[in-house]
Amino acid sequence: MTDDRLTARAREIVAAARELLEESGPADLTMRTLADRLGIKAPSLYKHFPDKHAVEVELTAQMLEEAAAAMEAAESRHPGSLEALAEAYRAYALAHPHLYCLATERPLPRTRLPDGLEARAALPLLRACGGDQDLARATWAFAHGMVVLEIHGRFPDDADLDAAWKRGVRALHP
Template identity: 45%
Template sequence: MPLPRIAPRPPAPNRSPRLTEILGAALRLLEDEGAEALTMRRLGEVLGIRAPSLYKHLPGKGAVENALAETALWEIGDALHRVVDAAGPDDVVIRLLAEYRRFARERPNLYRLVAANPLGRAALTPGLEDWSGEPFYRATADPYLAQALWAAAHGTVLLELDERFVPGSDLARTWAALAWVFTAR
């Protein structure tokens, strides 16, 4: 049985409907056009407003990126907690890795924003980063194994997203081997 939760899910920030709309547009822009397109000017164009109007809701691009990073942490945290809650001791690692991979492949630009760039920890909801990574600890029961599992999953998924594996590689077998390494103790 996976370990119980250490802490409850931190409360989500209370966002106005307009801020929610802006962040939804930013998320679509990020996923559709990539991180380089995520500018206040381009976001204003997408929303049909002038960029200066955005500053009433967010102080700049960094605040948009931080809010999207929080979105990613909420989404991956919820997904990984659900998987760990439903898994048994024999399949928890493989199911955790499968969900982590699924999220990154379905939301590659959001994943890269939160996982491949410096994280503005000071701007995050307190406890969010720890909570979103907690499923790795719950799956391994050891903080250092949890960090190693996350690091291995992160590196593997980035290599996959960037198409760095040898063409024709059986990535399902690669992910299965990764899970085996962390369960064969």
């Protein structure tokens, strides 16, 4: 069951888009460079996607799905450990910084995402917070903030981010 929401060709296009994004960043993900990588011309892409944004939505869905899987894996290795979840979240985001930002720095295209994906991604953290939604949201905000501030070079160069992560996790989950 290989994502029947998309044709095989559409999946190839998304895969190429992802390579381009992760290798070279969002500025180099253009319809022309994407087509080049596939050996076709830019207008042909519109036979498979209505516009560029639709391709980005698929990348967003991939990121959400993989992040959810990473969190679930961390949870099953260390049940109930918020520290393990935080580590997994940080590791995934920093391993795919461009993808993480693309998926994160714009409104969530909820109606175009697979059903239940958003909820699935949020579940492990909610469980680790004992069902406390407010705490889960605060913790998510902390983790997201740490990741994007780090990706964008917002912390001082000599900042000890491991220590800040530990301090935040400790405060949020005593």
